[in-house]
Amino acid sequence: MYVAVKGGEAAILATHDLVAEARRGDPAVPEISVAQIREQQALACARVMNEGSLYDQDLAALALKQSQGDVIEAAFLMRAYRTTLPRFGSSEPLDTAAMAIRRRVSATYKDLPGGQVLGPTYDYTHRLFDFGLMDEPQRAPSPLAGEGWGEGSRHGSDDPSRKVASDSDLRDPSSAPSGHLLPQGEKERAPLDARMPRVPDILGAEGLMEAEEPPEGDPRPFDLTRDPVSFPADRDVRLQSMARGDEGFLLGLGYSVQRGFGGTHPFVGEVRVGEVAVEFVPEELGFAVDLGDVTLTECQMVNQFQGSKDVPPQFTRGYGLVFGHSERKAMSMSLVDRALKARDFGEATNYPAQQDEFVLYHADNVEAAGFVEHLKLPHYVDFQGELELIRRIRREREERIAREQGAQEQNAMPEAAE
Amino acid sequence: MATLARASRSEIESLLGDPPDHDLLKAPETGTVMVEGRAGGAGRRFNLGEATVTRCVVRLSNGRMGFSYALGRDGRKARLAALLDARLQDEAEDSGLHQGVATLAAQQAAARDLASRKAAATKVDFFTLVRGS
Numbered sequence: 086m087y088v089a090v091k092g093g094e095a096a097i098l099a100t101h102d103l104v105a106e107a108r109r110g111d112p113a114v115p116e117i118s119v120a121q122i123r124e125q126q127a128l129a130c131a132r133v134m135n136e137g138s139l140y141d142q143d144l145a146a147l148a149l150k151q152s153q154g155d156v157i158e159a160a161f162l163m164r165a166y167r168t169t170l171p172r173f174g175s176s177e178p179l180d181t182a183a184m185a186i187r188r189r190v191s192a193t194y195k196d197l198p199g200g201q202v203l204g205p206t207y208d209y210t211h212r213l214f215d216f217g218l219m220d221e222p223q224r225a226p227s228p229l230a231g232e233g234w235g236e237g238s239r240h241g242s243d244d245p246s247r248k249v250a251s252d253s254d255l256r257d258p259s260s261a262p263s264g265h266l267l268p269q270g271e272k273e274r275a276p277l278d279a280r281m282p283r284v285p286d287i288l289g290a291e292g293l294m295e296a297e298e299p300p301e302g303d304p305r306p307f308d309l310t311r312d313p314v315s316f317p318a319d320r321d322v323r324l325q326s327m328a329r330g331d332e333g334f335l336l337g338l339g340y341s342v343q344r345g346f347g348g349t350h351p352f353v354g355e356v357r358v359g360e361v362a363v364e365f366v367p368e369e370l371g372f373a374v375d376l377g378d379v380t381l382t383e384c385q386m387v388n389q390f391q392g393s394k395d396v397p398p399q400f401t402r403g404y405g406l407v408f409g410h411s412e413r414k415a416m417s418m419s420l421v422d423r424a425l426k427a428r429d430f431g432e433a434t435n436y437p438a439q440q441d442e443f444v445l446y447h448a449d450n451v452e453a454a455g456f457v458e459h460l461k462l463p464h465y466v467d468f469q470g471e472l473e474l475i476r477r478i479r480r481e482r483e484e485r486i487a488r489e490q491g492a493q494e495q496n497a498m499p500e501a502a503e
Numbered sequence: 504m505a506t507l508a509r510a511s512r513s514e515i516e517s518l519l520g521d522p523p524d525h526d527l528l529k530a531p532e533t534g535t536v537m538v539e540g541r542a543g544g545a546g547r548r549f550n551l552g553e554a555t556v557t558r559c560v561v562r563l564s565n566g567r568m569g570f571s572y573a574l575g576r577d578g579r580k581a582r583l584a585a586l587l588d589a590r591l592q593d594e595a596e597d598s599g600l601h602q603g604v605a606t607l608a609a610q611q612a613a614a615r616d617l618a619s620r621k622a623a624a625t626k627v628d629f630f631t632l633v634r635g636s
Contacts, residue, residue: 140538140554141576171534173556178539178548185615187622195629203625228624229617276619277626283544297543306539306548320542321549328540328551362505363554365536367572375505376536376556377574383544406540406551 108153122146131380131409132156136450137163138310138329140379140408157331157454164451175305177364177373181357181383181406186277188410189357191284193387199281204358205410229274284354285385285402295391295401318441323425324418328407330448332414338438339420347424347436351403354387358410382411386419391430401426506608507587508573512580518603519587528568529560531578559585567593 109116123130123146130145137148137160144166148159188204191197203209288294306321314322327335342349360378367374384405392398403423405415424438437443447453507515535553542549558572559581569589571581587600594600 135552138552139535140552140574143576144555167535167553170555171532172553173534173536173558175537175550176539176554178541179551181540181544185619187618188625201627202622203627204622205625228621274620274623276616277623285543286545297546299541299545299547303548306550308537308550310550321547324540324542324549325551328549363536363538363574365556365572367558367570369560370570374570374572375508376554376572377505377508379538379554379574385543402543404543404546408552 108151117150119143119146119150122149128410129154129156131407131411132332132414133159133163134408135411135414136160136329136331137167139163139167157450161451161454173367174365176376177366179361179363179379179381179406181361181381182280182283184281184357184359184361184381184383185378186281186357186359188359189281189355190353191355192353193284193355194287197282197284197287199278202277206412281357283385285387285400288354288387288400292397293400294387295399297402297404314445316442316445317428318445320422320426323441323445324404324406324422326445326448327405327418327421330418331450331453332411332417334448334450334453335417335421336413338424338444339417341436342420342424342438347427347438349388349401349403349420349423351420351423352387353416354385354402356382356384356412356415358382358412380409382407382409382415384412384415384419386416386423388423401430504570504572504584504588506604506611507571507584509611510584510607512577512583514607515580515583515587518600518607519583519590522583522586523590524564525561525569525586525589527559527582528562529558531557531559531581533557533576533578557581561585561589563589563593565593 123142126146126149127142129149130142133145133148133156134140134142136156137145139145141163144163145159148162149156151162152158186199186202186204188206189199189202191201195201285294285297289296306325307319309322309325314326318326341347343351359381361381362378363376364373365376366372382405384403386403386405388401388403390398391401401423403419403421403426405418405420405422407415407418421438421444424436425441425444427434427439428441432439434440510518534556536556537553538551539548540551541547554574555576556572556574557576557578557580558570559578560571561569561582563569563586567589569585569587569592571584571588573581573584587604591600591604
Protein backbone atom coordinates (compact mmCIF):
# COMPACT_ATOMS: atom_id res chain seq x y z
CA MET A 86 0.00 0.00 0.00
CA TYR A 87 1.43 3.38 -1.02
CA VAL A 88 0.57 6.58 0.83
CA ALA A 89 1.24 9.95 -0.87
CA VAL A 90 3.77 12.09 0.98
CA LYS A 91 5.31 15.51 0.64
CA GLY A 92 8.84 16.52 1.47
CA GLY A 93 12.33 17.16 0.28
CA GLU A 94 12.12 20.94 0.29
CA ALA A 95 14.99 21.36 2.73
CA ALA A 96 17.00 18.77 0.83
CA ILE A 97 16.42 20.62 -2.45
CA LEU A 98 17.54 23.92 -0.93
CA ALA A 99 20.65 22.21 0.37
CA THR A 100 21.40 20.77 -3.07
CA HIS A 101 21.25 24.29 -4.54
CA ASP A 102 23.97 25.30 -2.11
CA LEU A 103 25.97 22.20 -2.85
CA VAL A 104 25.79 22.60 -6.62
CA ALA A 105 26.98 26.21 -6.23
CA GLU A 106 29.94 24.90 -4.25
CA ALA A 107 30.66 22.19 -6.79
CA ARG A 108 30.44 24.71 -9.62
CA ARG A 109 32.97 26.98 -7.95
CA GLY A 110 35.46 24.15 -7.42
CA ASP A 111 38.61 24.79 -5.39
CA PRO A 112 38.32 28.35 -4.01
CA ALA A 113 42.11 28.65 -4.18
CA VAL A 114 41.77 28.68 -7.99
CA PRO A 115 40.60 32.03 -9.43
CA GLU A 116 36.99 32.10 -10.55
CA ILE A 117 36.43 32.10 -14.32
CA SER A 118 34.60 35.13 -15.73
CA VAL A 119 31.81 35.11 -18.29
CA ALA A 120 33.94 37.30 -20.56
CA GLN A 121 36.75 34.73 -20.39
CA ILE A 122 34.38 31.97 -21.43
CA ARG A 123 32.96 34.11 -24.24
CA GLU A 124 36.39 34.95 -25.60
CA GLN A 125 38.32 31.75 -24.89
CA GLN A 126 35.67 29.03 -25.18
CA ALA A 127 33.96 30.48 -28.23
CA LEU A 128 33.36 27.13 -29.92
CA ALA A 129 31.52 25.84 -26.86
CA CYS A 130 29.50 29.07 -26.81
CA ALA A 131 28.63 28.52 -30.48
CA ARG A 132 27.27 25.09 -29.68
CA VAL A 133 25.17 26.47 -26.85
CA MET A 134 23.80 29.23 -29.10
CA ASN A 135 22.86 26.70 -31.78
CA GLU A 136 21.23 24.16 -29.54
CA GLY A 137 19.69 26.88 -27.39
CA SER A 138 18.51 28.47 -30.66
CA LEU A 139 19.44 31.95 -29.43
CA TYR A 140 22.33 34.06 -30.68
CA ASP A 141 23.86 35.87 -27.71
CA GLN A 142 27.49 35.18 -26.91
CA ASP A 143 27.33 36.66 -23.40
CA LEU A 144 24.32 34.55 -22.46
CA ALA A 145 25.89 31.43 -23.93
CA ALA A 146 29.00 32.05 -21.83
CA LEU A 147 26.90 32.65 -18.74
CA ALA A 148 24.94 29.47 -19.44
CA LEU A 149 28.18 27.49 -19.69
CA LYS A 150 29.46 28.96 -16.46
CA GLN A 151 26.22 28.29 -14.64
CA SER A 152 26.01 24.71 -15.93
CA GLN A 153 29.66 23.87 -15.23
CA GLY A 154 30.24 23.38 -18.94
CA ASP A 155 27.30 21.01 -19.46
CA VAL A 156 26.34 22.00 -23.00
CA ILE A 157 22.82 20.57 -22.99
CA GLU A 158 22.03 22.10 -19.60
CA ALA A 159 23.37 25.40 -20.99
CA ALA A 160 21.16 25.09 -24.09
CA PHE A 161 18.20 24.45 -21.79
CA LEU A 162 18.96 27.72 -19.93
CA MET A 163 19.02 29.56 -23.27
CA ARG A 164 15.71 28.05 -24.35
CA ALA A 165 14.09 28.90 -21.03
CA TYR A 166 15.34 32.49 -21.15
CA ARG A 167 14.17 32.92 -24.73
CA THR A 168 10.59 32.18 -23.74
CA THR A 169 10.63 35.25 -21.44
CA LEU A 170 11.45 37.64 -24.29
CA PRO A 171 9.04 39.30 -26.70
CA ARG A 172 9.75 38.69 -30.36
CA PHE A 173 10.07 41.87 -32.42
CA GLY A 174 9.78 40.05 -35.72
CA SER A 175 11.85 38.23 -38.30
CA SER A 176 15.04 39.41 -39.94
CA GLU A 177 15.55 39.79 -43.63
CA PRO A 178 17.00 36.52 -44.97
CA LEU A 179 20.77 36.50 -44.38
CA ASP A 180 23.00 37.11 -47.40
CA THR A 181 25.82 34.64 -46.88
CA ALA A 182 27.41 35.59 -50.22
CA ALA A 183 28.30 38.92 -48.57
CA MET A 184 29.92 37.18 -45.58
CA ALA A 185 33.12 38.76 -44.25
CA ILE A 186 35.11 35.55 -44.75
CA ARG A 187 37.48 34.25 -42.10
CA ARG A 188 37.64 30.74 -43.48
CA ARG A 189 36.46 29.26 -46.73
CA VAL A 190 37.56 25.97 -48.24
CA SER A 191 36.30 23.82 -51.08
CA ALA A 192 37.01 20.15 -51.66
CA THR A 193 35.67 20.28 -55.21
CA TYR A 194 37.65 23.13 -56.79
CA LYS A 195 41.28 23.89 -56.14
CA ASP A 196 41.34 27.26 -57.89
CA LEU A 197 38.01 28.80 -57.11
CA PRO A 198 37.38 32.55 -57.26
CA GLY A 199 38.38 34.06 -53.92
CA GLY A 200 40.73 31.19 -53.18
CA GLN A 201 41.06 28.61 -50.43
CA VAL A 202 41.27 30.47 -47.12
CA LEU A 203 42.20 28.18 -44.25
CA GLY A 204 41.46 30.67 -41.49
CA PRO A 205 41.53 29.56 -37.87
CA THR A 206 41.19 25.78 -37.98
CA TYR A 207 42.40 22.74 -36.08
CA ASP A 208 42.35 20.70 -39.30
CA TYR A 209 46.09 20.98 -39.87
CA THR A 210 47.23 20.66 -36.28
CA HIS A 211 48.90 17.51 -34.97
CA ARG A 212 46.59 16.94 -32.05
CA LEU A 213 49.57 16.91 -29.74
CA PHE A 214 49.18 18.63 -26.41
CA ASP A 215 50.54 22.14 -26.29
CA PHE A 216 51.81 22.05 -22.74
CA GLY A 217 52.78 25.68 -23.18
CA LEU A 218 49.11 26.50 -22.57
CA MET A 219 49.59 25.28 -19.01
CA ASP A 220 52.33 27.83 -18.41
CA GLU A 221 52.13 31.54 -17.91
CA PRO A 222 50.24 33.28 -20.71
CA GLN A 223 52.16 34.09 -23.88
CA ARG A 224 51.09 35.87 -27.01
CA ALA A 225 50.78 33.83 -30.18
CA PRO A 226 52.31 35.60 -33.18
CA SER A 227 49.85 37.25 -35.54
CA PRO A 228 49.80 35.77 -39.04
CA LEU A 229 50.64 39.28 -40.21
CA ALA A 230 53.60 39.79 -37.87
CA GLY A 231 57.00 40.06 -39.49
CA GLU A 232 58.36 36.90 -37.85
CA GLY A 233 55.02 35.22 -37.90
CA TRP A 234 55.39 33.76 -41.35
CA GLY A 235 52.79 31.23 -40.55
CA GLU A 236 55.06 29.08 -38.41
CA GLY A 237 51.89 28.30 -36.58
CA SER A 238 53.47 27.85 -33.21
CA ARG A 239 53.42 30.02 -30.14
CA HIS A 240 57.00 28.96 -29.55
CA GLY A 241 58.09 29.43 -33.14
CA SER A 242 60.02 32.62 -32.46
CA ASP A 243 62.22 30.73 -29.99
CA ASP A 244 63.69 28.75 -32.86
CA PRO A 245 67.00 30.50 -33.67
CA SER A 246 67.22 29.01 -37.16
CA ARG A 247 64.11 30.87 -38.18
CA LYS A 248 65.25 34.18 -36.72
CA VAL A 249 68.18 34.48 -39.08
CA ALA A 250 66.15 33.54 -42.14
CA SER A 251 65.32 36.59 -44.21
CA ASP A 252 61.98 37.17 -45.86
CA SER A 253 63.34 36.26 -49.27
CA ASP A 254 64.58 32.90 -47.96
CA LEU A 255 61.20 32.18 -46.53
CA ARG A 256 59.43 33.03 -49.73
CA ASP A 257 61.36 30.35 -51.60
CA PRO A 258 59.59 27.04 -50.94
CA SER A 259 62.83 25.06 -51.07
CA SER A 260 64.32 26.95 -48.13
CA ALA A 261 61.18 27.07 -46.05
CA PRO A 262 61.53 25.20 -42.79
CA SER A 263 60.17 21.75 -43.36
CA GLY A 264 56.75 21.06 -41.99
CA HIS A 265 55.70 24.69 -41.95
CA LEU A 266 53.12 26.51 -43.97
CA LEU A 267 54.52 27.88 -47.15
CA PRO A 268 55.05 31.60 -46.94
CA GLN A 269 52.72 33.89 -48.77
CA GLY A 270 53.78 36.80 -50.94
CA GLU A 271 53.24 40.37 -49.84
CA LYS A 272 50.33 40.88 -52.22
CA GLU A 273 48.39 38.04 -50.64
CA ARG A 274 48.05 40.12 -47.55
CA ALA A 275 45.54 42.31 -49.31
CA PRO A 276 42.09 41.80 -47.82
CA LEU A 277 39.93 39.04 -49.23
CA ASP A 278 37.22 39.72 -51.81
CA ALA A 279 34.13 41.36 -50.34
CA ARG A 280 31.85 38.86 -52.07
CA MET A 281 32.86 35.30 -52.82
CA PRO A 282 30.67 33.18 -55.08
CA ARG A 283 29.11 30.13 -53.49
CA VAL A 284 30.48 26.97 -55.06
CA PRO A 285 27.09 25.44 -56.00
CA ASP A 286 26.36 28.65 -57.91
CA ILE A 287 29.46 28.00 -60.03
CA LEU A 288 28.10 24.55 -60.90
CA GLY A 289 24.63 26.04 -61.26
CA ALA A 290 25.86 28.45 -63.92
CA GLU A 291 26.71 25.38 -66.03
CA GLY A 292 23.34 23.83 -65.26
CA LEU A 293 25.05 20.95 -63.46
CA MET A 294 23.56 21.72 -60.07
CA GLU A 295 20.05 21.31 -58.80
CA ALA A 296 18.50 24.80 -58.79
CA GLU A 297 17.81 26.38 -55.41
CA GLU A 298 15.16 29.04 -55.76
CA PRO A 299 12.54 30.40 -53.43
CA PRO A 300 9.10 28.93 -54.05
CA GLU A 301 6.40 31.05 -55.66
CA GLY A 302 5.83 34.22 -53.61
CA ASP A 303 8.84 33.61 -51.31
CA PRO A 304 6.60 32.51 -48.41
CA ARG A 305 7.36 33.13 -44.74
CA PRO A 306 9.02 30.10 -43.23
CA PHE A 307 7.28 27.72 -40.87
CA ASP A 308 8.26 28.26 -37.23
CA LEU A 309 8.35 25.11 -35.15
CA THR A 310 8.59 27.15 -31.94
CA ARG A 311 5.07 28.44 -32.64
CA ASP A 312 3.25 25.74 -34.60
CA PRO A 313 3.16 21.97 -34.22
CA VAL A 314 5.15 20.03 -36.81
CA SER A 315 3.34 17.61 -39.11
CA PHE A 316 4.78 15.04 -41.48
CA PRO A 317 5.99 14.85 -44.15
CA ALA A 318 7.84 18.00 -43.09
CA ASP A 319 8.85 20.64 -45.61
CA ARG A 320 12.45 21.72 -46.10
CA ASP A 321 12.09 24.89 -44.00
CA VAL A 322 10.88 22.84 -41.04
CA ARG A 323 13.68 20.31 -41.48
CA LEU A 324 16.36 23.00 -41.69
CA GLN A 325 15.08 24.85 -38.60
CA SER A 326 14.87 21.62 -36.67
CA MET A 327 18.42 20.62 -37.59
CA ALA A 328 19.85 24.10 -36.94
CA ARG A 329 18.71 23.76 -33.30
CA GLY A 330 19.32 20.01 -33.19
CA ASP A 331 21.98 18.15 -31.26
CA GLU A 332 25.40 18.21 -32.92
CA GLY A 333 26.22 14.68 -31.82
CA PHE A 334 22.94 13.26 -33.11
CA LEU A 335 23.34 14.95 -36.50
CA LEU A 336 27.00 13.92 -36.65
CA GLY A 337 26.02 10.29 -36.07
CA LEU A 338 23.30 10.45 -38.71
CA GLY A 339 25.58 12.21 -41.18
CA TYR A 340 28.21 9.56 -40.57
CA SER A 341 25.63 6.83 -41.14
CA VAL A 342 24.84 8.36 -44.53
CA GLN A 343 28.52 8.26 -45.47
CA ARG A 344 28.83 4.66 -44.34
CA GLY A 345 26.07 3.52 -46.64
CA PHE A 346 22.89 3.95 -44.63
CA GLY A 347 21.52 6.34 -47.23
CA GLY A 348 24.49 6.76 -49.55
CA THR A 349 24.60 10.08 -51.35
CA HIS A 350 28.32 10.29 -52.18
CA PRO A 351 28.98 13.75 -50.79
CA PHE A 352 31.69 16.31 -51.55
CA VAL A 353 32.20 19.49 -49.58
CA GLY A 354 31.43 22.06 -52.24
CA GLU A 355 32.27 24.70 -49.71
CA VAL A 356 32.54 25.47 -46.04
CA ARG A 357 32.67 29.14 -45.09
CA VAL A 358 32.93 30.88 -41.73
CA GLY A 359 32.61 34.58 -41.08
CA GLU A 360 30.42 37.49 -40.14
CA VAL A 361 27.15 38.44 -41.78
CA ALA A 362 25.03 41.54 -41.08
CA VAL A 363 21.52 40.96 -39.74
CA GLU A 364 18.92 43.31 -41.19
CA PHE A 365 15.53 43.93 -39.70
CA VAL A 366 12.62 46.14 -40.77
CA PRO A 367 10.99 47.68 -37.67
CA GLU A 368 7.32 48.48 -38.23
CA GLU A 369 7.69 52.05 -37.01
CA LEU A 370 10.56 52.79 -39.39
CA GLY A 371 9.54 50.88 -42.49
CA PHE A 372 13.10 50.44 -43.76
CA ALA A 373 15.76 47.84 -43.07
CA VAL A 374 18.01 48.52 -40.08
CA ASP A 375 21.41 46.86 -39.72
CA LEU A 376 21.43 45.24 -36.24
CA GLY A 377 25.10 44.24 -36.32
CA ASP A 378 26.94 41.08 -37.30
CA VAL A 379 26.50 37.45 -36.39
CA THR A 380 29.15 34.79 -36.91
CA LEU A 381 27.92 31.95 -39.11
CA THR A 382 29.18 28.70 -40.60
CA GLU A 383 27.71 27.58 -43.90
CA CYS A 384 28.25 24.26 -45.66
CA GLN A 385 27.24 23.42 -49.20
CA MET A 386 27.45 19.68 -49.78
CA VAL A 387 27.52 18.48 -53.38
CA ASN A 388 25.98 15.05 -53.88
CA GLN A 389 25.44 12.64 -56.72
CA PHE A 390 23.00 12.96 -59.46
CA GLN A 391 19.31 13.16 -59.99
CA GLY A 392 17.51 13.64 -63.26
CA SER A 393 14.22 12.96 -64.91
CA LYS A 394 12.56 12.98 -68.30
CA ASP A 395 12.38 16.77 -68.12
CA VAL A 396 15.62 17.58 -66.27
CA PRO A 397 19.00 16.19 -67.37
CA PRO A 398 21.10 14.61 -64.58
CA GLN A 399 22.36 17.18 -62.08
CA PHE A 400 24.30 17.23 -58.84
CA THR A 401 22.08 17.56 -55.79
CA ARG A 402 22.57 19.78 -52.77
CA GLY A 403 22.69 19.47 -49.04
CA TYR A 404 22.74 22.66 -47.01
CA GLY A 405 23.92 23.49 -43.52
CA LEU A 406 23.83 26.88 -41.78
CA VAL A 407 24.56 27.41 -38.10
CA PHE A 408 25.51 30.12 -35.61
CA GLY A 409 29.13 30.66 -34.68
CA HIS A 410 32.10 28.66 -35.86
CA SER A 411 30.68 25.11 -35.95
CA GLU A 412 31.87 23.31 -39.04
CA ARG A 413 31.12 19.80 -37.82
CA LYS A 414 27.53 20.76 -37.14
CA ALA A 415 27.09 22.59 -40.46
CA MET A 416 28.55 19.63 -42.38
CA SER A 417 26.45 17.07 -40.52
CA MET A 418 23.36 19.17 -41.14
CA SER A 419 24.09 19.36 -44.86
CA LEU A 420 24.57 15.58 -45.09
CA VAL A 421 21.27 14.91 -43.35
CA ASP A 422 19.51 17.67 -45.31
CA ARG A 423 20.42 15.83 -48.52
CA ALA A 424 19.42 12.47 -47.08
CA LEU A 425 16.03 13.90 -46.08
CA LYS A 426 15.41 14.97 -49.67
CA ALA A 427 15.13 11.29 -50.58
CA ARG A 428 11.36 11.42 -50.78
CA ASP A 429 11.41 14.59 -52.92
CA PHE A 430 13.64 12.78 -55.41
CA GLY A 431 11.61 9.58 -55.34
CA GLU A 432 14.44 7.64 -53.69
CA ALA A 433 13.82 4.79 -51.25
CA THR A 434 13.72 5.90 -47.61
CA ASN A 435 15.08 2.80 -45.92
CA TYR A 436 17.48 4.41 -43.47
CA PRO A 437 17.06 6.60 -40.38
CA ALA A 438 18.75 9.67 -41.90
CA GLN A 439 16.21 9.65 -44.75
CA GLN A 440 13.15 9.60 -42.49
CA ASP A 441 12.04 13.09 -41.47
CA GLU A 442 9.84 11.92 -38.63
CA PHE A 443 12.70 9.99 -37.05
CA VAL A 444 15.24 12.78 -37.52
CA LEU A 445 13.05 15.70 -36.46
CA TYR A 446 11.52 14.01 -33.45
CA HIS A 447 14.89 12.98 -32.03
CA ALA A 448 17.24 15.82 -32.99
CA ASP A 449 16.26 18.16 -30.17
CA ASN A 450 18.56 17.45 -27.25
CA VAL A 451 16.64 19.59 -24.75
CA GLU A 452 13.51 17.52 -25.40
CA ALA A 453 15.47 14.29 -25.51
CA ALA A 454 17.34 15.05 -22.31
CA GLY A 455 14.11 16.03 -20.62
CA PHE A 456 12.45 12.74 -21.47
CA VAL A 457 15.45 10.59 -20.65
CA GLU A 458 16.29 12.43 -17.44
CA HIS A 459 12.74 12.66 -16.16
CA LEU A 460 13.24 8.99 -15.33
CA LYS A 461 15.18 10.22 -12.30
CA LEU A 462 12.09 11.89 -10.87
CA PRO A 463 9.94 10.01 -8.36
CA HIS A 464 7.96 7.23 -10.02
CA TYR A 465 7.00 5.74 -6.67
CA VAL A 466 3.35 5.16 -7.54
CA ASP A 467 4.09 3.78 -11.03
CA PHE A 468 6.68 1.50 -9.55
CA GLN A 469 4.43 0.36 -6.73
CA GLY A 470 2.00 -0.81 -9.42
CA GLU A 471 4.78 -2.68 -11.22
CA LEU A 472 5.85 -4.26 -7.96
CA GLU A 473 2.35 -5.50 -7.19
CA LEU A 474 2.00 -6.78 -10.74
CA ILE A 475 5.20 -8.83 -10.66
CA ARG A 476 4.32 -10.25 -7.24
CA ARG A 477 0.94 -11.31 -8.55
CA ILE A 478 2.48 -12.87 -11.67
CA ARG A 479 4.94 -14.82 -9.54
CA ARG A 480 2.24 -15.89 -7.12
CA GLU A 481 0.06 -17.12 -9.97
CA ARG A 482 3.01 -18.92 -11.52
CA GLU A 483 3.78 -20.72 -8.25
CA GLU A 484 0.12 -21.68 -7.83
CA ARG A 485 0.03 -22.98 -11.40
CA ILE A 486 3.19 -25.02 -10.92
CA ALA A 487 1.85 -26.42 -7.64
CA ARG A 488 -1.44 -27.37 -9.36
CA GLU A 489 0.39 -29.06 -12.23
CA GLN A 490 2.68 -30.93 -9.85
CA GLY A 491 -0.34 -32.09 -7.85
CA ALA A 492 -2.00 -33.34 -11.01
CA GLN A 493 1.18 -35.14 -12.11
CA GLU A 494 1.55 -36.83 -8.75
CA GLN A 495 -2.02 -38.03 -8.94
CA ASN A 496 -1.40 -39.36 -12.46
CA ALA A 497 1.89 -40.95 -11.42
CA MET A 498 0.44 -42.79 -8.42
CA PRO A 499 -1.49 -45.47 -10.24
CA GLU A 500 1.57 -46.18 -12.45
CA ALA A 501 3.76 -46.58 -9.36
CA ALA A 502 1.21 -49.02 -7.92
CA GLU A 503 1.42 -51.26 -10.97
CA MET B 504 22.52 53.14 -37.26
CA ALA B 505 24.71 50.32 -38.58
CA THR B 506 27.78 51.99 -37.12
CA LEU B 507 26.12 52.61 -33.75
CA ALA B 508 24.83 49.03 -33.63
CA ARG B 509 28.43 47.82 -33.89
CA ALA B 510 29.87 50.43 -31.51
CA SER B 511 30.47 49.74 -27.84
CA ARG B 512 28.51 51.52 -25.13
CA SER B 513 31.56 53.52 -24.06
CA GLU B 514 32.23 54.66 -27.63
CA ILE B 515 28.69 55.98 -27.94
CA GLU B 516 28.87 57.50 -24.48
CA SER B 517 32.03 59.45 -25.22
CA LEU B 518 30.68 60.62 -28.57
CA LEU B 519 27.39 61.83 -27.12
CA GLY B 520 28.84 63.56 -24.06
CA ASP B 521 26.20 64.64 -21.54
CA PRO B 522 22.85 63.12 -22.49
CA PRO B 523 20.39 65.82 -23.64
CA ASP B 524 16.93 66.19 -22.03
CA HIS B 525 14.53 63.71 -23.53
CA ASP B 526 11.40 61.62 -23.14
CA LEU B 527 11.50 57.87 -23.43
CA LEU B 528 8.86 57.00 -26.02
CA LYS B 529 9.87 53.37 -25.81
CA ALA B 530 12.04 52.49 -22.86
CA PRO B 531 14.99 50.20 -23.68
CA GLU B 532 13.47 46.79 -24.32
CA THR B 533 15.23 43.51 -24.98
CA GLY B 534 13.52 40.97 -27.19
CA THR B 535 14.45 38.70 -30.04
CA VAL B 536 14.47 38.75 -33.79
CA MET B 537 14.07 35.44 -35.60
CA VAL B 538 17.03 35.23 -37.95
CA GLU B 539 16.14 33.79 -41.33
CA GLY B 540 18.40 32.02 -43.76
CA ARG B 541 17.79 30.64 -47.21
CA ALA B 542 18.21 26.99 -48.17
CA GLY B 543 21.35 26.72 -50.27
CA GLY B 544 21.99 30.42 -49.62
CA ALA B 545 19.45 31.62 -52.18
CA GLY B 546 16.43 29.30 -51.96
CA ARG B 547 13.52 28.82 -49.64
CA ARG B 548 13.51 30.88 -46.44
CA PHE B 549 13.87 29.05 -43.12
CA ASN B 550 14.22 30.04 -39.49
CA LEU B 551 17.81 29.64 -38.34
CA GLY B 552 17.24 30.70 -34.75
CA GLU B 553 16.60 33.82 -32.73
CA ALA B 554 19.01 36.56 -31.67
CA THR B 555 18.68 38.96 -28.77
CA VAL B 556 17.99 42.55 -29.83
CA THR B 557 17.53 45.69 -27.75
CA ARG B 558 15.63 48.73 -29.00
CA CYS B 559 14.83 52.18 -27.71
CA VAL B 560 12.94 55.26 -28.96
CA VAL B 561 13.52 58.71 -27.48
CA ARG B 562 12.24 62.24 -28.16
CA LEU B 563 14.39 65.27 -27.50
CA SER B 564 12.88 68.45 -26.05
CA ASN B 565 12.82 69.94 -29.58
CA GLY B 566 10.55 67.08 -30.70
CA ARG B 567 13.20 65.19 -32.67
CA MET B 568 12.85 61.42 -32.36
CA GLY B 569 15.74 59.00 -32.19
CA PHE B 570 15.70 55.24 -32.70
CA SER B 571 18.10 52.47 -31.94
CA TYR B 572 18.08 48.77 -32.71
CA ALA B 573 21.07 46.54 -32.08
CA LEU B 574 21.97 42.93 -31.33
CA GLY B 575 22.54 42.18 -27.66
CA ARG B 576 20.95 43.13 -24.37
CA ASP B 577 22.57 46.43 -23.47
CA GLY B 578 19.67 48.74 -22.56
CA ARG B 579 21.89 51.68 -21.65
CA LYS B 580 23.70 51.47 -24.96
CA ALA B 581 20.32 51.38 -26.72
CA ARG B 582 19.19 54.55 -24.97
CA LEU B 583 22.43 56.40 -25.67
CA ALA B 584 22.39 55.27 -29.31
CA ALA B 585 18.80 56.51 -29.72
CA LEU B 586 19.81 59.87 -28.25
CA LEU B 587 22.76 60.05 -30.59
CA ASP B 588 20.50 59.13 -33.51
CA ALA B 589 18.19 62.03 -32.62
CA ARG B 590 21.07 64.47 -32.19
CA LEU B 591 22.63 63.44 -35.50
CA GLN B 592 19.44 64.33 -37.38
CA ASP B 593 19.66 67.91 -36.08
CA GLU B 594 23.33 68.41 -36.76
CA ALA B 595 24.89 69.56 -40.01
CA GLU B 596 26.61 66.86 -42.03
CA ASP B 597 30.03 68.37 -41.32
CA SER B 598 29.49 68.76 -37.57
CA GLY B 599 31.77 67.24 -34.99
CA LEU B 600 29.15 64.66 -34.11
CA HIS B 601 28.88 63.38 -37.68
CA GLN B 602 32.64 63.37 -37.94
CA GLY B 603 32.81 61.36 -34.76
CA VAL B 604 30.46 58.75 -36.22
CA ALA B 605 32.47 58.74 -39.43
CA THR B 606 35.60 58.08 -37.36
CA LEU B 607 33.86 55.18 -35.62
CA ALA B 608 32.78 53.79 -38.98
CA ALA B 609 36.34 54.07 -40.24
CA GLN B 610 37.64 52.25 -37.17
CA GLN B 611 35.13 49.47 -37.69
CA ALA B 612 36.09 49.23 -41.37
CA ALA B 613 39.75 49.08 -40.39
CA ALA B 614 39.05 46.26 -37.93
CA ARG B 615 37.20 44.33 -40.64
CA ASP B 616 40.05 45.00 -43.04
CA LEU B 617 42.61 43.71 -40.54
CA ALA B 618 40.57 40.55 -39.91
CA SER B 619 40.33 40.02 -43.65
CA ARG B 620 44.10 40.48 -44.08
CA LYS B 621 44.76 37.97 -41.31
CA ALA B 622 42.48 35.50 -43.06
CA ALA B 623 44.22 36.27 -46.35
CA ALA B 624 47.53 35.29 -44.75
CA THR B 625 46.09 31.75 -44.53
CA LYS B 626 45.16 31.64 -48.21
CA VAL B 627 46.64 28.61 -49.92
CA ASP B 628 49.22 29.18 -52.63
CA PHE B 629 49.25 26.02 -54.72
CA PHE B 630 52.41 25.19 -56.61
CA THR B 631 53.28 22.35 -58.90
CA LEU B 632 55.93 19.90 -57.78
CA VAL B 633 58.62 19.41 -60.44
CA ARG B 634 59.61 15.78 -60.79
CA GLY B 635 63.02 14.32 -61.40
CA SER B 636 65.11 17.43 -60.73
